[in-house]
Amino acid sequence: MQLASRKLIDRSFTGLSVFSIVLVAGALVIILTPIVGRGMGAVFFRGTVEHRQVQLDLFGHGRGEDIAAEVAAAEEARRQVYVLIAEFEQELADSIRARRQYAEAMEEVKAGLRELLGPFPGETPVLYRERYGQTRWDRAQIKLQRVLYAETYDYSDPTQMGQKVLTPRVEEFAGTSLEPLFTILPARLEEMLRPRPTFYWRFFTNTATADYSFGGIWPDILGTFYLTFWTILFAVPMGIISAIYLVEYAREGNRIVVLVRTCINTLAGVPSIVFGLFGLAFFINTLRVSEGRSVLAGSLTLALLILPLVIRSAEEAIRAVPHTYKEASLSLGAGQWRTIVRVILPAALPGVLTGVVISMGRAAGETAPIIFTAAVSVARPMGLWSGLSEPTHALPWSVYTLCTEHKTVDEIRHVQYGMVFTLVLMVLLLNSVAILLRARISRKLRG
Amino acid sequence: MAVMTGNITIQSCKPTDPQPSTADWKAHVRAEDFSVFYHRNEAVKKVTLDIPVGQVTAIIGPSGCGKSTLLRAINRMNDLIPGCHTTGLLALDGVDIYGPQIDVTALRRKVGMVFQKPNPFPKTVFDNVAYGPRIHGVRRRAHLAEIVERSCRQAALWEEVKDRLHENALGLSGGQQQRLCIARALAVEPELLLMDEPTSALDPIATDRIESLIAELRGRYTIAIVTHNMQQAARVSNLTAFMYMGELVEAAVTDRIFTNPQQRLTQEYITGRFG
Ligand SMILES: Nc1ncnc2c1ncn2[C@@H]1O[C@H](COP(=O)(O)OP(=O)(O)OP(=O)(O)O)[C@@H](O)[C@H]1O
Numbered sequence: 001m002q003l004a005s006r007k008l009i010d011r012s013f014t015g016l017s018v019f020s021i022v023l024v025a026g027a028l029v030i031i032l033t034p035i036v037g038r039g040m041g042a043v044f045f046r047g048t049v050e051h052r053q054v055q056l057d058l059f060g061h062g063r064g065e066d067i068a069a070e071v072a073a074a075e076e077a078r079r080q081v082y083v084l085i086a087e088f089e090q091e092l093a094d095s096i097r098a099r100r101q102y103a104e105a106m107e108e109v110k111a112g113l114r115e116l117l118g119p120f121p122g123e124t125p126v127l128y129r130e131r132y133g134q135t136r137w138d139r140a141q142i143k144l145q146r147v148l149y150a151e152t153y154d155y156s157d158p159t160q161m162g163q164k165v166l167t168p169r170v171e172e173f174a175g176t177s178l179e180p181l182f183t184i185l186p187a188r189l190e191e192m193l194r195p196r197p198t199f200y201w202r203f204f205t206n207t208a209t210a211d212y213s214f215g216g217i218w219p220d221i222l223g224t225f226y227l228t229f230w231t232i233l234f235a236v237p238m239g240i241i242s243a244i245y246l247v248e249y250a251r252e253g254n255r256i257v258v259l260v261r262t263c264i265n266t267l268a269g270v271p272s273i274v275f276g277l278f279g280l281a282f283f284i285n286t287l288r289v290s291e292g293r294s295v296l297a298g299s300l301t302l303a304l305l306i307l308p309l310v311i312r313s314a315e316e317a318i319r320a321v322p323h324t325y326k327e328a329s330l331s332l333g334a335g336q337w338r339t340i341v342r343v344i345l346p347a348a349l350p351g352v353l354t355g356v357v358i359s360m361g362r363a364a365g366e367t368a369p370i371i372f373t374a375a376v377s378v379a380r381p382m383g384l385w386s387g388l389s390e391p392t393h394a395l396p397w398s399v400y401t402l403c404t405e406h407k408t409v410d411e412i413r414h415v416q417y418g419m420v421f422t423l424v425l426m427v428l429l430l431n432s433v434a435i436l437l438r439a440r441i442s443r444k445l446r447g
Numbered sequence: 448m449a450v451m452t453g454n455i456t457i458q459s460c461k462p463t464d465p466q467p468s469t470a471d472w473k474a475h476v477r478a479e480d481f482s483v484f485y486h487r488n489e490a491v492k493k494v495t496l497d498i499p500v501g502q503v504t505a506i507i508g509p510s511g512c513g514k515s516t517l518l519r520a521i522n523r524m525n526d527l528i529p530g531c532h533t534t535g536l537l538a539l540d541g542v543d544i545y546g547p548q549i550d551v552t553a554l555r556r557k558v559g560m561v562f563q564k565p566n567p568f569p570k571t572v573f574d575n576v577a578y579g580p581r582i583h584g585v586r587r588r589a590h591l592a593e594i595v596e597r598s599c600r601q602a603a604l605w606e607e608v609k610d611r612l613h614e615n616a617l618g619l620s621g622g623q624q625q626r627l628c629i630a631r632a633l634a635v636e637p638e639l640l641l642m643d644e645p646t647s648a649l650d651p652i653a654t655d656r657i658e659s660l661i662a663e664l665r666g667r668y669t670i671a672i673v674t675h676n677m678q679q680a681a682r683v684s685n686l687t688a689f690m691y692m693g694e695l696v697e698a699a700v701t702d703r704i705f706t707n708p709q710q711r712l713t714q715e716y717i718t719g720r721f722g
C-alpha cells in the first residue's frame with residue numbers, strides 16, 4: 001500500500017476513535033449532569049419553617065424551643081392573611097351578590113393558601129400531606145403563583161388547543177376588602193415561611209410518609225441493600241463454583257460442557273422482564289418460597305439474572321492465573337482442590353471481585369425482575385433476616401412507581417431525582433470500592 | 448514390575464558398550480522401554496535409563512528431543528496434558544510410577560521439581576517455603592519456621608531473605624526467586640529433585656550460585672537436571688544422558704561422555720556441530 005494512503009487510513013481511524021470517545025464522554029455528562037444537579041436538590045435546598053416542623057413532628061429532629069419560636073414568628077406574620085380572609089368571608093356571608101360573584105374564586109384562593117401555608121388556624125386535616133404547608137422555598141414560589149393568578153383556558157380559536165390564560169387575582173378582587181392580600185402575600189411570604197439554606201442529609205436516613213411528601217428514602221435504600229446482599233450471597237458462591245468447574249474440571253469438547261456453556265450464554269441474553277415472570281411463576285407459585293412477593297423470591301430471581309455475569313468474569317479471572325502457579329503447587333504434592341483453594345482462587349481474586357461488584361451494581365439497579373417478585377410501594381420496616389419473607393421497597397421500583405402511579409408527581413419530583421441520584425451514587429461507590437480493592441489486592445500479589 | 452537388586456549398571460542403548468565404572472551406583476529411578484506419547488506423537492521413545500541414588504544426572508540434547516517430557520514423566524506432571532500417555536516401565540525405588548496403586552500426590556511429595564522459569568507463588572517468602580509442609584499437615588508455627596530456615600539455608604538463600612521473610616516473593620531477584628523455588632521444593636523433604644533448565648532464565652552469577660548449590664545437594668538428594676549448557680552439564684553432573692529425537696543415544700559417566708563419547712551423534716552434539 002502507498003505510504004500516503006496508509007497514513008490517511010491511520011489518521012481517519014484515529015479521528016474516528018477520538019470521536020467515539022468524545023461521544024461516550026458527552027453522553028455520560030449529558031446523562032449525569034441533571035441527575036446530579038437535580039438529585040442534589042433533594043438534599044440542598046431552601047427549607048421553610050414547615051420543613052423544620054415536619055422534621056420535629058414526624059422524626060423528632062431539631063430543637064423544640066427554637067422551632068416553636070420560629071413557628072410563633074411565622075404565625076405572627078401570617079395572621080394578617082387569615083384576618084383578611086375572615087373579614088372577606090364575613091362580607092360574602094352578608095351579601096348574596098358578592099357571594100355569587102366571588103364564592104368560587106374565594107374557594108380557589110383558600111385552597112391555594114392551604115397548600116402554601118398549611119391548614120387554616122383551627123383545622124386539622126386527616127392526610128399528613130395536608131397538615132403542613134410547603135417545606136421547600138422553590139415549591140412555595142410555584143404555589144404562590146397559584147394563589148396570585150387565576151388559571152383559565154381560552155377556547156375561542158377552534159383551530160387551536162385551549163390556551164392557558166392567567167388573570168391576576170388582584171384585578172379579580174379589585175375593590176374588595178381582600179385586595180390587599182395579593183400584595184401582602186408576595187411581600188411578606190418570606191416572613192411567613194422563613195426559608196433558610198438547608199442541608200437535609202437525613203434525606204438518606206429518614207423514613208417517609210406513605211406518599212413520600214415528607215421524609216427521606218431510607219426504606220428504599222435499605223430494601224435495595226437487602227435485595228443486593230441476598231442476591232450476591234446466592235449468586236457468587238454458585239458462580240465461582242461453576243467457573244472453577246468450567247476451567248479446572250470440565251474437559252473441553254465434552255457435550256455436557258458445551259451444553260452448559262450454551263445455557264450460560266443464553267441466560268445472559270434473556271430479557272430481564274422474563275426473569276421477573278419466571279421468578280413469579282417458579283419461586284412464588286411453584287416452589288412457594290413465600291406467600292407473595294418477598295425479598296427471598298426477588299433476590300433468587302436477581303441471582304439467576306446475574307449468574308452468567310459472575311460465572312463469566314470468574315472464569316476469565318481463573319483462566320488468567322498463570323499456569324506455572326498450578327504446576328508449582330501440584331509438584332509440591334498438593335491435590336487439585338487444595339491447589340484451587342490455596343493458589344488459584346487467591347490469585348484470581350481481583351478479577352473475581354471486580355465481576356462481583358459489577359454484578360452488584362446490576363442487581364441493585366434492575367427493576368423488571370423485582371416487579372412481580374419483591375417490590376411494593378408500601379411495606380413494613382424490617383431486618384435483614386426477618387425481612388427475607390416480606391415484600392420490600394426498592395430504589396429502582398420506587399423511581400418507577402413515583403413517576404407512573406403517584407397522585408401528585410410534580411410535588412415530589414425532588415424525591416424522585418434524589419432516588420435516582422442515590423442509585424447512581426451507590427453504583428459509583430460500589431465501583432470505586434471495587435477499583436480500590438482490586439488495586440490493593442493486585443499490589444499485594446505483585447509485591 | 449522390575450525389582451531393584453544389588454548393583455545396577457548404567458545402560459546405554461548399545462549393549463556392546465564397555466561398562467562404565469559405576470558398579471556401585473544404585474538406581475533410584477529406572478526406565479525400561481519407556482515411551483511417552485502426546486496423542487499419536489511419540490515424544491520419548493523406548494528409553495532405558497537408570498538414575499542413580501544421590502548422584503546428579505544431566506539430560507542433554509537438542510531442542511524438542513523430549514528431555515522435559517521424560518523429566519516430567521517422573522513426577523507425572525504430564526498428567527495435566529490431555530492426550531498424554533505412556534508405555535513401558537518407569538519405576539521409583541522399584542515401584543511403578545504409572546501403576547494402578549500409586550498415589551500421585553505422595554509421589555510428587557517424594558519427587559520435587561524446579562521449573563525453567565522461577566515460579567514462586569504471589570505470597571510472602573515464608574508462605575512460599577511453608578506451602579508444602581502446610582499442605583502435608585505441619586501446623587505449628589515454630590516447626591514451620593524451623594523448616595523454612597533449614598530449607599532456605601540448604602538453598603543458600605537464608606542470608607538474603609532472613610530479614611524479608613514476610614515480603615512478597617515476587618519482589619526478589621530472578622536468581623533469588625529460583626533459589627526460593629529450590630528451597631520450596633526442599634521443604635517437603637523430597638528424595639529426588641527434578642530440574643528443568645533451572646538456570647536458563649538467570650544471569651551468570653546467579654547461575655553460578657545455583658550450580659554450587661547443586662554441588663552441595665549432591666549426595667543428600669538424587670538430582671536430575673535438564674540443561675542446554677554443555678559446560679554446566681560437565682560441571683555439575685556425575686552422569687550424563689544424551690537424547691536425540693526422543694531416543695536415548697548414550698548415557699554414561701559425565702567425564703566419559705565429554706572426553707570419549709561412544710556414539711558419533713553424541714560427539715557431534717557436544718562439539719557443537721549441530722543442535
Ligand atoms: N503439551 C504438548 N502437546 C503435544 N506435544 C508436545 C507437548 N509438549 C511437547 N510436545 C512435543 O514433544 C516433543 C518433546 O518436547 P519436550 O518439551 O520434551 O522437548 P525438550 O527436549 O524439553 O525441548 P526444549 O529443549 O526446547 O525444552 C516435541 O516434539 C514437542 O513438540
Ligand SMILES: [Mg+2]
Pocket residue numbers: 514515516643
Ligand atoms: Mg524442555
